[in-house]
Amino acid sequence: MxxxxxxxxxxxxxxxxxxxxxxxxxxxxxxxxxxxxxxxxxxxxxxxxxxxxxxxxxxxxxxxxxxxxxxxxxxxxxxxxxxxxxxxxxxxxxxxxxxxxxxxxxxxxxxxxxxxxxxxxxxxxxxxxxxxxxxxxxxxxxxxxxxxxxxxxxxxxxxxxxxxxxxxxxxxxxxKGALWPQIVTYGKTAHGSMPDKGTNAVMHMNEVLHRLLGGDFTFSYEEDELLGGPTFSVNVISGGSNTNVVPDQCTANIDIRTVPSQDHKQIIGQIEQIIESAKGRYPDLRAEIKILNDQNxxxxxxxxxxxxxxxxxxxxxxxxxxxxxxxxxxxxxxxxxxxxxxxxxxxxxxxxxxxxxxxxxxxxxxxxxxxxxxxxxxxxxxxx
CATH class of the missing domain: 3.40.630.10 (Zn peptidases)
Incomplete structure (x- = not known):
């Protein structure tokens, strides 16, 4: 041809x-x-x-x-x-x-x-x-x-x-591999003038992300001669419907790129531990992890x-x-x-x-x- x-x-x-x-x-x-x-x-x-x-x-x-x-x-x-x-x-x-x-x-x-x-x-x-x-x-x-x-x-x-x-x-x-966890926090709506009547899912998400980004979350890995080390970034956050409404849900999408020495299940377990630790400040915090993409x-x-x-x-x-x-x-x-x-x-x-x-x-x-x-x-x- x-x-x-x-x-x-x-x-x-x-x-x-x-x-x-x-x-x-x-x-x-x-x-x-x-x-x-x-x-x-x-x-x-x-x-x-x-x-x-x-x-x-x-x-x-x-x-x-x-x-x-x-x-x-x-x-x-x-x-x-x-x-x-x-x-x-x-x-x-x-x-x-x-x-x-x-x-x-x-x-x-x-x-x-x-x-x-x-x-x-x-x-x-x-x-x-x-x-x-x-x-x-x-x-x-x-x-x-x-x-x-x-x-x-x-x-x-x-x-x-x-x-x-x-x-x-x-x-x-x-x-590299790709692991995309989506963290979802759940709260309870209330009028913005009476925030004590609700449960603020955005504030709960803030606490989780603060712990993830503040050093509580670390990777265990061996440097790869071709790929280097893993990366971690929070790339999407969504929560709340209006300024005068306490938000009852917030989501954060995370992009993790992994190297061969890492185990994706172990990483998810670490994130679960971070969420559990955030309950030390907010005992009523409710959250789950959804996996949007998982490529080894x-x-x-x-x-x-x-x-x-x-x-x-x-x-x-x-x-x-x-x-x-x-x-x-x-x-x-x-x-x-x-x-x-x-x-x-x-x-x-x-x-x-x-x-x-x-x-x-x-x-x-x-x-x-x-x-x-x-x-x-x-x-x-x-x-x-």
């Missing part, structure tokens, strides 16, 4: 609005399904919800052999309130870049996986083994599509997996044979072979829960510093390079 065709396919995917919520990923899945079928590649839609379907594509050799997975998600985050220079869904091209929501995160990586498969098909490859694409829904809100596919056994056959998230085509072998950290050993294979491919392409880690999570957090262990690397076009930002873009040459990288990785892996 010529480069101009590859570019137009990416632009078409960007023009399809898959903002999550609600997602509408089926529109992309059907677009890709039709493209695969025109090239004689087997596909399957796996429905998640209304107008939300994962897509599986399979390219099989004539002989049995290893199975390599490629994966990318079809949903994108909202454009945001800040005005863009370019149309977020226009896929406009300027000075070697394509702009649009999802251009970087991660429709360019997804399109590159698709086009690598088509290129291999045109070359009569693979001769043995199988190349599988898992295009997922809902990565941006809890990796729900990857969770579904893993639970239904679609990852159990894999011997290795490439996650096409943006890394500027540099190899990442680890990413993922790390593949640097000396894994698949990592070394990918290093060889990337080094041959542009001389780079360094290994790194990511602060954000990917669908691999769910795929790593498959019944058998397999190495996972993250490698794809795009710079994460422009992901989720106004005027998100991908460099076109980087996109083309990723198509070639995926082809070469598949050739080497499936030749073993």
């Amino acid at each position: 010529k480069q101009e065709q590859a570019k137009e396919i990416l632009k078409q995917l960007i023009r399809i609005n898959t903002v999550n919520p609600p997602g509408n990923e089926t529109d992309v899945a059907k677009e890709l399904k039709a493209l695969f079928e025109r090239h004689g590649i087997e596909t399957e839609l796996v429905e998640y919800d209304e107008n939300r379907a994962n897509l599986i594509a399979r390219l099989k050799g004539s002989e049995a052999g290893p199975v390599l997975g490629l994966t990318g998600h079809m949903d994108v985050v909202p454009p945001g309130e800040i005005e863009w220079t370019y149309d977020p869904f226009g896929a406009e091209e300027s000075e070697g870049k394509i702009y649009g929501r999802g251009a970087c995160d991660m429709k360019s990586g997804l399109a590159a996986c698709v086009l690598a498969m088509i290129a291999l098909k045109e070359q009569g490859l693979p001769e043995k083994g199988e190349l599988v694409l898992l295009a997922t829904v809902g990565e941006e809100a809890g990796a729900v599509g990857a969770r579904q596919l893993t639970q239904e056994g679609y990852a159990d056959q894999l011997d290795a997996l490439v996650v096409a998230e943006p890394t500027r085509n540099r190899i990442k072998i680890a990413h 950290p993922v790390k593949t050993p640097a000396d894994d044979p698949f990592v070394r294979l990918v290093q060889e491919v990337v080094k041959e392409a542009d001389g780079a072979e360094e290994l790194g880690g990511m602060t954000g999570y990917t669908d691999s957090a769910q795929f790593a829960l498959a019944k058998k262990d397999f190495p996972i690397i993250v490698l794809g076009p795009g710079d994460t510093t422009v992901a989720h930002q106004p005027d998100e873009y991908v460099e076109i040459d980087e996109y083309y390079a990723s198509i070639r990288l995926y082809q070469e990785i598949a050739k080497k892996f499936l030749a073993d």
